Amino acid sequence: MGYIMDLREQVGSRPLIMAGACVLIFNHDSHLLLQRRTDSLDWGTIGGALELGESLEEAASRELFEEAGLTARSFKFITLLSGKDMYYRYPNGDEIYNVMAIYEAIGVQGNPKVNDNEGLELRYFH
Template identity: 30%
Template sequence: MPRRDYEDDPGAPEANSLVPAASAVVVDHAGRVLLQRRTDNGMWALPGGTMEPGEPIGECAVRETLEETGVTVEITGIVGTYTNPRHVFAYDDGEVRQEFSICLLARPVGGALRVSDESSEVGWFAPDEVDGLPMVPAVRRRIDDGRTGDGPVVR
């Protein structure tokens, strides 16, 4: 389902849903970050998605990373919480979701890169490669926050 991201846009539609989600900054032994190109907006992003009932946030990040990229991860920390009410995702079905994501830090422990129905490309990217990729500002902020290692941020 296609989506459009709005951040600090006065023309953005008003949110009508709030769904807890997890994302993961997955860093390998060489310092590269795992990214996927989303099928719903064509932008590069961290793996992640919405929590299922009864699922802890860490398990959500592990599950979503495996589903979207083929990589099995272990959670090693927290990057931050991201709940900006001025960042919404508008879907073709009329849902307008306010951002609500816990971003976790993780390392790969198995699996192999593969695409899914949610990702058209996946790969490992060095920090200088990440800077040139098309992505929404909120995702770039999470990656940058994960790079600093300053501990959890609240945004």
């Protein structure tokens, strides 16, 4: 069980500040890979929360593989997002304020495939 799930056992659905990484994956036509989530049915980027002791780049790499079955040679830092606009309430009622490092995956290898229970499908968009 991950760090956030452990915290949820203690605090329930109350708001948490969650640090994480988001990965932008572009194909040769500059289309962006998005994932359709199982919990909300929304389309979103690949990414997730840090685990204890993990760097942001390590989280980006782990999430890229866990959610899309892909690896990358490196990650280019794009920006950091935080604040009230990063609030999210999950369909189950859990609340978070994300602090999210955005990276572009460089030298992506593999073919995108749903690799965990968080996604329904993966697709490139203009």
